[in-house]
Amino acid sequence: MNITDNTVWIQNGSTVAGGNGRGSQLNRLSSPHGITINDNAHVIYIADSGNDRVVKWKYGAKSGEVVVGGNQLNELNFPVDVLLDRKDNSLIICDQGNRRVVRVSLRNPAYQQIIISNIHCYGLAMDNSESLYVCDCEKHEIKQWRKGEIDGIVVAGGNGIGNENDQLNYPTYIFIDEHYSLYISNSNNSHILKWLxxxxxxxxxxxxxxxxxxxxxxxxxxxxxxxxxxxxxIADSGNHRIMRWLKNQKFGSIVVGGNGNGQQSNQLHDPVGITFDQQGNLYVSDSANHRVQKFNIGVN
Known part of the structure; x- marks a missing residue:
């Protein structure tokens, strides 16, 4: 991914999924949250939260395909994040409404496994050792599940809700780097924490x-x-913009959006999920507009 400190993106995005208003038809989305891309397969996977499903949307397609959806034992209830596990060709899904994390095989989506139960989950991340990290926004903590283990351990927060740096306040999404440091969207405190x-x-x-x-x-x-x-x-949801924060800086800059909430191609409305493809193009789940927007990388 060829992104530098000075990379810019075309400010007018194009709609690559949804964009036909809120609805349950396969050419529509409802409050999409987490998104992930499989560049090799030319596919976007979308946690279509308001429709209780995860959909697969091929590049250039006019409509998506349901991978899994609903709220039965083998289905979903308001999924908010989706993670692609390339090693075993599966999706790991935060099934928030059912208070669980599930794994769905892409070879056989009917095969599903509940891997974590009784958790008010939000964001997911996986490290190089295949440990899974989950935001528990109800307990205001991040937990780690090592591969093959049943019980998770608290690795960030866990000291109740609060404003101190050993506390979290409704953590939503996380990222983990190669040094196993966590980056946490500490949502209700409106800042980002790095947790070594x-x-x-x-x-x-x-x-x-x-x-x-x-x-x-x-x-x-x-x-x-x-x-x-x-x-x-960072998807700065309430400000309807995507921000870039250069390393060790005390202020950020707007990457796309920031033009008020709206449906124009240079506007966002409560963006939640972001991801990049191999070329550095930026994809945003524009949640309140019920669409996924693509912002092409500009010429540096």
């Missing part, structure tokens, strides 16, 4: 306590991605 492996408290590295729309603030941050240069990209 084994640490008992985090460090605020983006945003500050208190909500706002300045370039030093967030309003309910959601999905975040760390690039190879150590720069953060």
């Amino acid at each position: 492996k084994g640490a008992t408290r985090g460090m605020v590295i983006a945003g500050r306590l208190g909500q706002g729309d300045y370039n030093t603030q967030f309003l309910h941050p959601r999905k975040l991605i760390l690039d190879r240069r150590g720069n953060l990209y």
